[in-house]
Amino acid sequence: MDLSKLLEPIKVGEVILRNRIAMSPMISNLGTPEGYPSDAHIAYLAERAKGGVGLIITEYTYVNRTDARGSVNELGMYSDELTPKFMRLTEMIHALGSKIFVQLVHVGRKTRRDIIWGNTPIAPSPIPIMDEVREMTKDDIERVKNDFVNASIRAKRAGFDGIELHGAHGYLLAQFFSPATNKRADEYKDGVRFAEEILKSIKEKAKITVGIRISVTEFDNEGLTPEMVAEISKRLEKAGIDYIHLSAGRDGPLGSSMPYYYKRVSFLEYAKVVRDAIKVPLFLVGSIITPEEALKVRDVADVVVLGRQLLADPHWLNKAIKGLPIRPCIRCNQSCRGVVYKEVRCDVNPELGWELLPPLEKGKGEVAVVGGGVMGLEAARVLALRGFTVTLYEQNNKLGGQFLLLKDPWKINEFNELIKYYERELRRLNVEIKLNTKMECSDCILAVPDYEIPKMPEVKGERILIDSNIYAYHDYAFELAKYNEVYMTERSFKGLDRTREYLLRNSLSQAGVKFIEESNGMKFDLEIHNIVDDQPTIGKAIQRGYWIGRTYKLQF
Structure with a gap:
């Protein structure tokens, strides 16, 4: 396989990447409660740099200690006091031959009061998602713009090669972009203006390479479309953006981290719309697992962004070059998602999060x-x-x-x-x-x-109730529905990642499975009851x- 299209260097802003593979920003919660990278976090990112990627983009990193945070151990770039701790991270990544950008975020309405120190979440418009939301005043807008600029100055001082503004996945910049969440009547009804002003100030005061991540679709008739994102990208290009990084999703269950019920390399057709509109480098993420899939992405995008696959196998690129077996991400979304209150893990990679373990001890016999x-x-x-x-x-x-x-x-x-x-x-x-x-x-x-695991019942022509969150019964429902009338309770989906649950429901519904809250006196020929908190x-x-x-x- 000719991997040359993945191995070419590329200049992004003022930064030269050694190849076309980047690690996607993914929340890990391996940081400290104060917001700086722990030794475990540095080791986790360093392992991906050892694997050969050209660029590491950190997980989203909050810009103030007032209302910007989305997770309890999220990285934070809110104070000069944290700069030395971030220097330890950038020094390590540079020593391993990779570049590193920090992704800066204000989460806006996409948080809870207990995560932002008891404060009320803010947003362009007071549309709640979890807790009550306060509409941003002009003072709030100026304050947050300054927070992004100051965080960028700190990032450059700490040795980061660039900044990525998080304008995707329904966070604050995306809330300004999207017509579904921006209902303002003032000049910031034009939501791109907010991002333009932040970008221009960063360029002027921090003088650093700046890109932006945007959801190319929000899977919502009221939200962003590829055509809208193309126009936003053109405006940001004029304002000085150095690259556009396309992802997907907003607040609903669908996003970039699609489980196995959704096709791989999900957003190529959407990305082509944006590619035709801009000249700056285009980054693209979205269920890219194999080298063959990465090469398909390179036909559209300049840089291939790998997310969960680099959790499953941090040495993906080096193994691809050498023709070695690559441990695949199975897109189960069970240990790597929903990490607001837990550290990231991977079902197929038991070393993820434990990169500081000593090397394997030799044995013989x-x-x-x-x-x-x-x-x-x-x-x-x-x-x-x-x-x-x-x-x-x-x-x-x-x-x-x-x-x-x-x-x-x-x-x-x-x-x-x-x-x-x-x-x-x-x-x-x-x-x-x-x-x-x-x-x-x-x-x-x-x-x-x-x-x-329990064996599948061998029955035909019966009415069956599945009241169990055991994964095996999710599985068996597809087969049982071919020959039986199958009902499944709502609590049978307990514990699933919400994207996986949403697509599983759709798939089971197409197979004929019906969903109910309770049996409510309905008669069944076979009832399966087994709800567990901790299953194999x-x-x-x-x-x-x-x-x-x-x-x-x-x-x-």
Whole structure:
């Protein structure tokens, strides 16, 4: 595969990137409560720089300590006192050969009072989303403009190569842009004016490269469209913007981090509309998983922005260059989303957030692993990396364990890529795999889950109630609905990422499943009741396999 289009340097503003791959800004909550990067946060971003990306864009970073914050451990660029701590981050990324931009944000109405120190959220118009919202006065507008400028000056002083203004996903700049959220009657009804004024002041006072992230669609008839975004981009280009970074979404369930119910490389057609309108570099994000998909994006955009895939495998680019197996993001959205009150994790990458762990300790000798599900596959991978001679035993005729019970067609398509990765990686590591072999031994590693997921009921022509948030029953509903009348309670979706829930509901509805609050006296031939707070997941199985492999034969 010719990856040259991904490896060409590019000049963005006054910054030269070593290649066309950028890490997307993604909230991690690995920062400190004060808003500076912790050692864990620096190690997390550094691992992606080690993987070869040309540009790291930090997660959204709030510009004041009054009303700008959206998450409890979000990065903040609100005080000179934090500058030395940010210097530690920029020095590390530069030493690894990458550039780093800080994404600056005021979240506007998209926050809660308890997150912004008891203050009332502000917005261009008083349209609530969570808590009550106050319409911004002219004084508020001037104050926030100054906050962005001062944060930019601090960013340059701290060694950042550029600024990205967060004008996407329904945050404050986007609230000014979007006709759905800007109902002002004054001069700022023209919402681009607010961003133009911020941009011009940053350019004048901070003298630093500046780009902006914009949602190319808000999935809303009242919101932004690609054509509107093209016009906004043209105006910002005239005002001095150095690049446009396209994402998607506002306040609803649909956004850039689409789960497996939505196509990959989601926004190419929308991006073409903007590409034709501007001359500055265009960045594009949106469910880009494979090198082949990245090359498709390069036909439209100048820089390919990888998000969740770099959480799943920080060495994506280096592995692509060397032709090594790449651990795929399965777009499950379960551990990497909704991180207002928790740290980011990844179901397929147990090391995410733990980059400060010491290197794997070497081992030697032979070891047998029993179980060809993801727990056993991960244990075998780690043991082989440590230097053990590993044999993996699986009683079925193929690897996958409980993956083999999947019925959801979208899930099967995406999750099977993970099994293919393990097959390639274990082959590369010389792990011997023995299928159709039931192994019983006293000195082997038994990598079999404690919990066995329930089997699908074999029924036809019946009325079925599913009152369970166990993932298996979401899965089985697709198959059961082919031959039965299936109802599912609202609480069956408890615990799902909201985007995944929204698209799962749509898919189940198309399959014929009906949703109800309660059974309300309805008669069912079969009722399934099982609501849990803590259920088995792919992530937990892989984590357990990782720690089994990491700690095997260590002295404690």
